[in-house]
Amino acid sequence: MTTMLSVRDLTISFRTDEGTITPVQNVSFELDAGRTLGLVGESGSGKSVSTKALMRLLPGTATIAPGAAMHYRTKSGKQVEIEGLRAGGRELRRLRGGEIGMIFQEPMASFSPVYSIGNQMMEAFRLHRGIRGRAARELAIEMLDKVRISNPAARLDQYSHEMSGGMRQRAMIALALSAGPNLLIADEPTTALDVTIQAQVLELMQGLQDELGMAMIFITHDLGVIAQIADDVAVMYLGTIIEKGPAREVIRAPLHPYTVGLLEAIPSLDRLDARLKPVPGDIPSPNQRPSGCPFHTRCGQAMAGLCDQRMPAETTPSTGRSVRCWLHAEEGRHAA
């Protein structure tokens, strides 16, 4: 398989009134063509910020630390380094939308309030696929129909604020797919939807992915959704990927105590009366990131003098899996 995206050592800081915070630290992952990577972690763990960097959508207050590399292979097979692309240049415009599409966590952010849904889709066709006029209109209707929006020809002339939440979410998927991306970043595309619609949208996205052969980064809080949609999973905690590997294996046999906690927090059908067990303790704020392993303040197995002092390196306990935890490092096992 060919690697389509390789992110190495991505560290992102923001200047804020309270000083500098670093909500993303040394994030590395790879994604092969046509595959789905699930990115999971509690609120504030840095999921949205790290993927916005891939689209170069971070605000001016953000800095990416030197040493990071984000290599992306375009549809035509060209390797580009995303940070190296000139701001406002043609390559960056082509990257956004045409190569990498994004479904944002805030649905309204995707749409312009002054153009109809159809107008925006047709603009994406023109810009990224050279399709115009009547052909563009027909394709837009077809796309809306694909995401199961009823009466698509009439909906084309509507504005995003005229749609219900579920419909807007589906229109957003149609809009992101209009440019024909190679990679789709879906940031919690189903969180705001009720469970039945959520299942439908997931199914729909998987169908479209198979049909269009694109890769996907799927962001969610929910490991249940990951089990359904992802090939691989990366678990983030306070800006760091603490575990990654094939989704099924990670869910079946998690290695990091945080992943174990997340999985225990999922209510299961055979013990519906059992109480949900959230991971104990609160997430520290990013400007009070704990020393050592960031999870040690909430970890039942933390080893004093080690976990609170030093960040464990990534270790590879078996092929395809990796974890950052002293319990799984040579040195930590001696200490335990």
Ligand SMILES: Nc1ncnc2c1ncn2[C@@H]1O[C@H](COP(=O)(O)OP(=O)(O)OP(=O)(O)O)[C@@H](O)[C@H]1O
């Ligand atoms: N523009 C910004 N300026 C300062 N801090 C920011 C900015 N954007 C995000 N952050 C901070 O970075 C951290 C990570 O934010 P991010 O939105 O990536 O979290 P997330 O994992 O997507 O969470 P959620 O699940 O709630 O969407 C948060 O603490 C957030 O407050």
Ligand SMILES: [Mg+2]
């Ligand atoms: Mg987010």
